[in-house]
């Protein structure tokens with residue numbers, strides 16, 4: 078069994094503050110709004126909150142573009158509000174994990190103002206400046222938010238690197254003074270008492286200093302530069318240094334957001350003996366449904382592919398390292414719409430998906446609204462959207478390829494980030510009780526049916542199902558530490574697996590289809606002491622014969638054998 082740690086036994090709840098709860102009627106969620114809802118989170122039973130950025134920011138990318146690391150965004154409140162939140166959380170035995178965005182800052186950060194002012198400035202080297210190549214950008218890399226990763230700056234006649242928006246210049250981690258400043262800032266928050274960090278695209282911070290061109294596909298202007306900045310040459314050195322100089326002195330949890338990370342690399346990032354991070358977020362299952370054109374080229378996905386990915390990670394980090402488990406976040410569509418069925422089986426499939434994820438080995442993350450089964454949204458017009466990634470992509474497709482707007486909207490409905498960012502639906506009153514004013518992004522029109530108040534009144538709600546899953550993790554050590562084994566890997570309808578610890582075995586069975594299916598399960602442990610731990614179908618019982626099972630659409634159950 079792996080070593081015991083509090084963060085392995087915890088469930089994390091992600092808050093995207095802009096969309097969580099507005100306390101003062103300006104249409105924007107805020108810190109006081111979070112404090113007001115702590116008892117709701119406590120009722121759900123979670124242990125840790127990961128708070129997306131609340132720092133001072135001009136909001137080009139909703140706070141992921143930071144202007145001051147040690148100030149709170151005016152729209153979200155004040156440092157006093159933050160201190161109160163932290164205190165109220167700790168009073169309730171809840172931990173607070175901050176978002177650490179140090180691959181880049183805002184272009185309005187004072188460091189960048191200095192850096193761009195002249196080539197001789199002492200902060201010049203805090204960012205990545207290059208001369209052009211034959212009158213063009215230094216490399217052909219494409220930004221995650223469309224266009225080049227390089228922005229020409231007239232003042233000094235050089236380009237700066239921005240892997241995301243041009244208002245998010247990348248920091249130069251080769252510079253040791255910059256690294257010390259980042260560590261100092263981290264200590265400041267940790268000394269305040271925060272309980273850890275979720276680190277934004279942290280596997281992008283080490284760039285290949287040769288800055289080669291990417292391999293271009295025919296007919297397009299830019300190429301992916303990711304081989305030259307994902308898991309770059311000095312990444313392990315930097316993270317080890319950060320651990321050595323900062324993290325090791327605090328009892329905190331860390332999770333690195335890492336697009337493009339492989340299991341083999343994750344073993345290095347999370348191996349306990351290596352002293353880098355506790356966990357990573359990998360993106361392999363988030364790529365399900367990506368077509369040759371990437372995420373906007375949305376295609377059907379296969380359950381066998383999902384099982385392959387999840388199992389690879391479960392087995393890969395079994396001895397060393399630790400998994401983080403998530404179905405969605407503020408960048409992804411809502412899970413019930415993506416992998417479940419948000420029409421006639423919304424509640425059933427939301428509970429099935431929760432079962433499938435929460436019974437795996439790792440630390441589960443719940444994204445705000447997931448616990449009440451919030452769904453994707455389909456606003457009529459592009460004017461209704463706010464997300465920079467979505468808007469830049471839409472405009473580029475219109476301008477460069479004249480793509481049919483309806484086709485673009487279909488992609489946005491399936492995969493756009495604003496699906497996750499519509500305000501949390503608290504009750505059936507106007508604007509779902511999120512705000513008394515006009516919300517910054519419209520509320521999903523289904524709030525009258527789907528809201529927290531309704532969920533809290535219904536003992537069979539998705540909310541109480543999550544509550545039960547969380548309690549099971551507290552009661553059953555096997556849920557945290559048991560070994561995972563996939564069953565029936567070729568099955569396209571059912572995701573079934575076991576967990577084992579000592580003499581105990583869990584059997585987890587999830588029907589991912591809207592059909593009734595029959596399966597003959599003949600695991601070796603049938604016939605021993607059997608207990609039904611949780612099920613999303615009232616028909617399921619302790620005495621059911623597992624040798625031959627009929628599963629209802631989106632049914633899920635968990636038995637314990639001992």
Ligand code: TEU
Nearest residue numbers: 138141221241277278336372408466494
């Ligand atoms: O996201 C990193 C990232 O890779 C995203 O671009 C993600 O792939 C994309 O949103 C999905 O299409 C992090 C943050 O989570 C995101 O909100 C920020 O926009 C981004 O970094 C830049 O800070």
Ligand code: CA
Nearest residue numbers: 099101105107
């Ligand atoms: Ca507000």
